[in-house]
Amino acid sequence: MKIEKIARKNILNIASYVPGKSIEEVQKEYGPKRWVKLASNENVLGPSPKAIRAIQKELSKIHFYPEGPCSLLRQAIAQQFSLPEERIVISNGADNLILMIGCAFVNEGDEVIMADPTFTVYTNVTQIMGGKVIPIRLKEFTHDLRGMLERVTRKTKLIFICNPNNPTGTTVNRKIFEDFLSALPERVIVILDEAYGEFVEDSSSPRGLDYIGKKQLILLRTFSKVYGLAGLRIGYALGREDLIHCLYQVRDPFPVHRLAQVAAVAALQDKRHAEKTIRMVSEGRRFLYQELKRIGLAYVPSQANFIFIDFHRDSEEVFRALLSEGIIIRPGKTWGFPTFARVTIGTLEENRRFIRALDKIYRR
Numbered sequence: 001m002k003i004e005k006i007a008r009k010n011i012l013n014i015a016s017y018v019p020g021k022s023i024e025e026v027q028k029e030y031g032p033k034r035w036v037k038l039a040s041n042e043n044v045l046g047p048s049p050k051a052i053r054a055i056q057k058e059l060s061k062i063h064f065y066p067e068g069p070c071s072l073l074r075q076a077i078a079q080q081f082s083l084p085e086e087r088i089v090i091s092n093g094a095d096n097l098i099l100m101i102g103c104a105f106v107n108e109g110d111e112v113i114m115a116d117p118t119f120t121v122y123t124n125v126t127q128i129m130g131g132k133v134i135p136i137r138l139k140e141f142t143h144d145l146r147g148m149l150e151r152v153t154r155k156t157k158l159i160f161i162c163n164p165n166n167p168t169g170t171t172v173n174r175k176i177f178e179d180f181l182s183a184l185p186e187r188v189i190v191i192l193d194e195a196y197g198e199f200v201e202d203s204s205s206p207r208g209l210d211y212i213g214k215k216q217l218i219l220l221r222t223f224s225k226v227y228g229l230a231g232l233r234i235g236y237a238l239g240r241e242d243l244i245h246c247l248y249q250v251r252d253p254f255p256v257h258r259l260a261q262v263a264a265v266a267a268l269q270d271k272r273h274a275e276k277t278i279r280m281v282s283e284g285r286r287f288l289y290q291e292l293k294r295i296g297l298a299y300v301p302s303q304a305n306f307i308f309i310d311f312h313r314d315s316e317e318v319f320r321a322l323l324s325e326g327i328i329i330r331p332g333k334t335w336g337f338p339t340f341a342r343v344t345i346g347t348l349e350e351n352r353r354f355i356r357a358l359d360k361i362y363r364r
């Protein structure tokens with residue numbers, strides 16, 4: 001029997017997600033080095049020390065199942081954002097929440113509008129569910145909200161807005177976003193992905209929290225970026241009670257393990273670590289802009305902890321040259337920008353190493 005006859009329709013044609021290369025992976029090819037990983041937009045300062053202590057305290061309890069709904073974390077989020085707990089659902093990463101959104105809302109044949117390029121998991125989930133991806137090309141590296149609106153049909157179910165957008169780091173304008181929300185039919189749900197929301201400095205960008213409960217909107221957040229817990233896999237979604245209830249209907253019973261739950265509570269409360277991270281990203285951005293200009297490279301001004309840089313040559317070449325210098329970045333071919341790469345903003349020392357390596361490459 002052919003596997004095509006057994007597998008669920010659509011899943012065999014889905015392009016697999018290509019993550020940034022891990023240190024373990026490049027080490028196999030290039031040997032041990034003092035690697036600098038600027039490929040996956042993690043928190044380069046590491047986790048909050050308070051999160052580490054919370055994990056250590058919890059370790060002896062891992063023979064018990066975790067608490068299914070993540071009540072303590074849900075209470076902490078509710079308190080921090082002054083929201084009722086019914087508007088909060090927690091799961092093992094924003095990735096998993098995107099899959100839950102697909103399971104809860106996308107029927108076969110439904111249309112799902114998203115930017116091109118944007119975070120690729122939106123496409124994968126839509127295809128798993130048998131939905132149709134409607135890609136809308138970015139305009140000047142930014143979501144074209146008017147273009148998205150024009151493509152809404154009776155079949156449109158979801159619209160993903162990644163703000164700031166991965167991989168370009170751009171944000172939408174609040175006024176344009178609000179006009180867009182008002183013009184949408186109520187049956188269309190907007191998924192506002194703020195995985196990098198904490199890094200936004202531009203005050204004209206909308207804040208997802210302002211729309212919770214008022215609009216047909218689900219806000220996605222993660223502990224993988226500013227909170228430094230990418231390896232633990234934990235994120236949350238906020239929205240109107242009826243929308244969040246649908247996500248609970250498709251949720252695993254115990255999606256978030258004990259260590260992730262206690263670490264996230266500690267990380268959320270460790271404001272100093274989050275602020276230090278945001279400051280480092282902001283200073284790093286300015287340093288990199290200045291150095292990239294000096295080298296003569298163009299970049300997209302970013303509101304996130306990464307920069308989309310135009311290397312003016314095949315970025316795979318630059319990627320390989322940087323690997324020999326011990327630096328991992330993410331080339332832009334997968335997003336249809338073969339001369340660009342997405343580079344995470346590192347610590348000052350990491351940023352300097354990256355710039356020294358670029359100086360070497362561009363002097364050749």
Ligand SMILES: Cc1ncc(COP(=O)(O)O)c(C=O)c1O
Binds near residue numbers: 222
């Ligand atoms: C825009 C965006 N959304 C969601 C995610 C997934 O986050 P998580 O690590 O919580 O699954 C990422 C991860 O890189 C991302 O860039």
